[in-house]
Amino acid sequence: MIRKKRLYKRPMQLYDSVRIKEENELVKKYGLKNKKEIWKALAKINYYRKRAMNLANLSSEEQQVFFNKLNNIGFKVNSISDALGLKLEDLLERRLPTIVAKQKLASTVKHARQLIAHKKIMVNHNVINSPSYIVQVGEENKISIKEKTKKEVKE
Numbered sequence: 576m577i578r579k580k581r582l583y584k585r586p587m588q589l590y591d592s593v594r595i596k597e598e599n600e601l602v603k604k605y606g607l608k609n610k611k612e613i614w615k616a617l618a619k620i621n622y623y624r625k626r627a628m629n630l631a632n633l634s635s636e637e638q639q640v641f642f643n644k645l646n647n648i649g650f651k652v653n654s655i656s657d658a659l660g661l662k663l664e665d666l667l668e669r670r671l672p673t674i675v676a677k678q679k680l681a682s683t684v685k686h687a688r689q690l691i692a693h694k695k696i697m698v699n700h701n702v703i704n705s706p707s708y709i710v711q712v713g714e715e716n717k718i719s720i721k722e723k724t725k726k727e728v729k730e
Contacts (some may be wrong), residue, residue, distance in 0.1 A: 579619070582615050582618060601613055605672070606672050606688045607667075610698055616663055623645065627655050627659050642654075647713060648709060655727035671705075671707075672688040674718065675696060691705070695721050696718065697720070699714055
């Protein structure tokens, strides 16, 4: 199996003030660590768009499998045009810190990110410590904060 070196592409024009301002707003809104996380999410969205373009000429069964996959992730996709219309914000809304903050398990998105990094958040009874985790629709109601357990003291 060939491993891809990078999961993202850097912007062609490095010092584009409009792009930098938009990225700074996304970093603040979604509690991202750096711009690389934006570029990775953008690469994933571009992958879904290219996949939708390739599926446009194929059978409806294969298209339906792709649409079901995107619907399980949490995108509302019923046609090729919906898949081509996916935005970066759609994917960033599905990240674990955003959903934890929306469920009021954390006060802010940054606080949610910190809880995840310190292994305090469980999804479906599994500890998740990756803030980039994309939450499936079925897992949304199974997110919880890990309970503290007291260790027994031997006397």
